[in-house]
Amino acid sequence: MERKEMDLHEREFMHIHFRLSMTDMKQKLIETSIDNTLLEEELATANTKIENLEKQITKKDSELKSIMEVLYSNTSLSTGQLEWKIKGVKQKIENKEDTYSDPFYVGLYKCQGYIQWNCLNTFEVGVFIFIMKGDYDDKLHWPIRYKYTFILLNHINSDNNYEYTNQISKENLEKYPECFKRPTELRNDDSLGTRSFISNTEILEAKYCKEDSITLLIIIELLPAL
Template identity: 30%
Template structure:
């Protein structure tokens, strides 16, 4: 743009000089209009054309030609100035554009630098984040492993504790069972001491007859055992049994009573087989009509019921049809009163030590 402007200025000055030279020559009035078209720029052809018309028209004299030429030159100079201003504006614009381009280049470089910096920073941050993440994964794996180990340890310890607790519970159950057995034995002994006798005569009080009779009828509890009693402190040990709904040939029709020899602490110094007379008596609580039956053990010397006991007890021996049920409840006698019945067992102690 600067070179073009310099070329334009040079051409313009050459044109002005030519015009000045022509203005001094005598043939100025015959300037051909066709030569006006050969001016440097068609934008100023109208000015030159006007000047030629005035020359041909003869509107002005020769003395007026310098003024006209001066006017034309002035207008041309103004046009040149305007063009110069435009060229200057264009140069300024080009300069601004070049500066803007430089600014854009700088901005691009800055953006690239920023992007490169951001990329590098992001890479650094990503590496740090990856390290943190992988560290977190490692920590999670370690914690999972520790948890698994704790679970295994807890399961093992739990199983061991459960086993120990089960052993303790079993031991406690065994001990409790033993204590229960001991308590039961003590309860039986206490009851025996309270209710038993040591003279061969035992009165058995049977309470709750209605319920016990129902239990016997439905087969829930068919037999009831008495506490043990003795012929003396160091004598034979015995007990009685009663079937409230009968046994054997008396089942369903009679009350059956039996005598049972028990294994005792002094059996070694006693005479065997047992040979004593045994008597059963159902007591009338009005003392009017007791029911009695008996047997003599000596009449059965070979019976296992009277041999020395090898187990806890021998086979029972007694009377299956001791008293009819009809008589027990409907005879008008007080064999059962206040839901209670009394049965006395008497062992003859004559001849015993």
């Protein structure tokens, strides 16, 4: 009799445990269902936000395209200028150290100044312009054509600066095509300018060189294609 009662109690205990387990499992399933519903709602909200952002981006892209079209149409009228202050001139001349300027833009064309302090061992300072690879090159006209001016500022008499001016001719375009083509690397392999801008002794005169520094202006005016 005692054995039967024990078996009965065990069965009742197992049934109770089973019912509790089932209840717990149902609760977890309900919670999981709620979590999934919340997750679906969050995903739906996120998708809506993404769609709205995509619409805004499309609108901004359209506005930017319109602005860029105006810039491209007017790029042939652009003039750009670099005011280039160069320090440590004496040492650069002694070391024959080539010097590059920071990049600057003329319209949407990216350019860079370049100096050879003892160009071809002639004791002359050569000044040149490189065309660099830019963000808008696929929208621009190539080969580029421009007028350029180099101005070495006179610190004593501003009316007596040292200047050199030239412009790209048809002959230049044919003879030095690498200077004016659309760049495929950081910058074109060739540059254009003058190999004898000023002697490397004259540039050290007090009127140009102040506290071992000079200031060189590079002015570029874009010209229509030939």
